[in-house]
Amino acid sequence: xxxxxxxxxxxxxxxxxxxxxxxxxxxxxxxxxxxxxxxxxxxxxxxxxxxxxxxxxxxxxxxxxxxxxxxxxxxxxxxxxxxxxxxxxxxxxxxxxxxxxxxxxxxxxxxxxxxxxxxxxxxxxxxxxxxxxxxxxxxx
Amino acid sequence: xxxxxxxxxxxxxxxxxxxxxxxxxxxxxxxxxxxxxxxxxxxxxxxxxxxxxxxxxxxxxxxxxxxxxxxxxxxxxxxxxxxxxxxxxxxxxxxxxxxxxxxxxxxxxxxxxxxxxxxxxxxxxxxxxxxxxxxxxxxxxxxxxxxxxxxxxxxxxxxxxxxxxxxxxxxxxxxxxxxxxxxxxxxxxxxxxxxxxxxxxxxxxxxxxxxxxxxxxxxxxxxxxxxxxxxxxxxxxxxxxxxxxxxxxxxxxxxxxxxxxxxxxxxxxxxxxxxxxxxxxxxxxxxxxxxxxxxxxxxxxxxxxxxxxxxxxxxxxxxxxxxxxxxxxxxxxxxxxxxxxxxxxxxxxxx
Numbered sequence: 001x002x003x004x005x006x007x008x009x010x011x012x013x014x015x016x017x018x019x020x021x022x023x024x025x026x027x028x029x030x031x032x033x034x035x036x037x038x039x040x041x042x043x044x045x046x047x048x049x050x051x052x053x054x055x056x057x058x059x060x061x062x063x064x065x066x067x068x069x070x071x072x073x074x075x076x077x078x079x080x081x082x083x084x085x086x087x088x089x090x091x092x093x094x095x096x097x098x099x100x101x102x103x104x105x106x107x108x109x110x111x112x113x114x115x116x117x118x119x120x121x122x123x124x125x126x127x128x129x130x131x132x133x134x135x136x137x138x139x140x
Numbered sequence: 141x142x143x144x145x146x147x148x149x150x151x152x153x154x155x156x157x158x159x160x161x162x163x164x165x166x167x168x169x170x171x172x173x174x175x176x177x178x179x180x181x182x183x184x185x186x187x188x189x190x191x192x193x194x195x196x197x198x199x200x201x202x203x204x205x206x207x208x209x210x211x212x213x214x215x216x217x218x219x220x221x222x223x224x225x226x227x228x229x230x231x232x233x234x235x236x237x238x239x240x241x242x243x244x245x246x247x248x249x250x251x252x253x254x255x256x257x258x259x260x261x262x263x264x265x266x267x268x269x270x271x272x273x274x275x276x277x278x279x280x281x282x283x284x285x286x287x288x289x290x291x292x293x294x295x296x297x298x299x300x301x302x303x304x305x306x307x308x309x310x311x312x313x314x315x316x317x318x319x320x321x322x323x324x325x326x327x328x329x330x331x332x333x334x335x336x337x338x339x340x341x342x343x344x345x346x347x348x349x350x351x352x353x354x355x356x357x358x359x360x361x362x363x364x365x366x367x368x369x370x371x372x373x374x375x376x377x378x379x380x381x382x383x384x385x386x387x388x389x390x391x392x393x394x395x396x397x398x399x400x401x402x403x404x405x406x407x408x409x410x411x412x413x414x415x416x417x418x419x420x421x422x423x424x425x426x427x428x429x430x431x432x433x434x435x436x437x438x439x440x441x442x443x444x445x446x447x448x449x450x451x452x453x454x455x456x457x458x459x460x461x462x463x464x465x466x467x468x469x470x471x472x473x474x475x476x477x478x479x480x481x482x483x484x485x486x487x488x489x490x491x
Binding site for chain 2: 027030032041044045047049050054055057058059060061062063064065066067068
């Protein structure tokens with residue numbers, strides 16, 4: 001009986017065929033009174049937000065609501081159920097847009113510490129997994 | 141020759157030159173050194189200050205003035221007490237029924253002065269003016285200014301500060317503003333202007349501004365709205381070099397009760413094709429109330445709200461809103477009521 005290769009089914013990968021943005025919702029919280037919200041309020045009332053964020057990501061829901069007497073924050077909700085929030089106190093509108101981009105393009109996976117030695121890849125090795133029964137057999 | 145240390149001599153000079161700065165903490169009066177000494181000794185002997193009137197508190201006892209000892213003071217006090225008891229007079233133990241002299245030492249206890257009745261002009265909300273109202277006032281201003289100019293009293297009008305309309309409403313109805321082929325205001329045609337009206341107008345202008353005139357025409361609701369034919373003056377160009385333009389703008393400013401900002405006028409007069417319609421539009425935008433918060437600003441600009449993926453909340457998003465969104469709030473509310481628990485907030489636990 002000849003040796004048969006292991007059957008494998010193509011796994012779905014985001015971006016192969018279709019790409020689904022992982023961030024499903026982004027909340028903009030601001031305060032009308034506090035000075036730390038000056039940049040956020042400026043961003044919300046300017047044309048920057050519709051031009052650079054909301055029209056660019058039509059698949060994501062954007063919510064704007066006040067959070068009185070609190071620092072302004074961006075809160076992102078992801079498909080995997082995770083949430084990530086960034087405090088944007090005293091930031092300028094352009095800086096807040098950078099933070100919003102960071103959250104929007106994020107996968108939503110919990111942050112991990114990447115160590116230098118280990119190579120992390122989702123792709124299998126080209127040579128395959130080593131097996132004692134295959135290849136390089138020695139006849140003694 | 142004895143030499144005193146420098147520091148000591150300076151201290152002496154300072155102590156001699158500076159007066160006593162002791163101020164009573166209750167009535168804020170400056171005390172003399174003698175009063176100060178007595179006040180400090182009275183406090184130290186009793187441990188706490190007794191309840192006395194200001195006059196009693198700051199009175200310098202005769203014994204202190206004569207320089208007698210503390211022992212003599214005690215004996216005299218005992219003798220006074222015996223005398224009072226003999227007379228059948230008992231001292232007050234509470235403050236009930238005693239006359240209150242002065243105030244409690246706080247600013248809020250002080251009687252009101254003239255300055256307290258002052259009402260600031262800053263921040264008082266003026267009534268908003270619509271585009272039609274501004275057009276009506278501008279029409280009135282032009283008609284009045286040109287009428288006075290024809291009568292030779294334009295300078296009197298420009299110098300005055302009458303805030304109410306000078307002409308009767310029937311004169312405005314029949315008045316027509318003539319526009320030249322160069323699109324400038326040529327004059328005003330008055331079919332009903334007679335000698336009596338002229339005299340009345342002159343009297344009104346020469347009379348001093350009465351107290352009722354402090355209320356501007358803008359605050360008065362009765363204004364004459366010009367007909368569409370009469371509104372043709374809006375297409376006339378503003379001529380900044382014409383002295384009549386200044387008179388019209390000043391009169392217009394008095395009628396509406398607001399100053400026309402210089403930057404707005406400069407912007408308008410820089411372009412020669414700008415008309416009075418531009419003035420009214422720019423002024424209407426300038427006088428519109430400013431949005432107080434972000435929501436009002438967003439309501440004015442619908443660009444963001446019109447997008448399908450954007451949701452703007454007029455207030456804070458509460459946990460109840462989150463439950464309502466997923467349709468869970470009805471069940472939560474029902475179950476809480478069933479258990480006799482408060483739907484919102486907490487109940488006090490009775491011990």
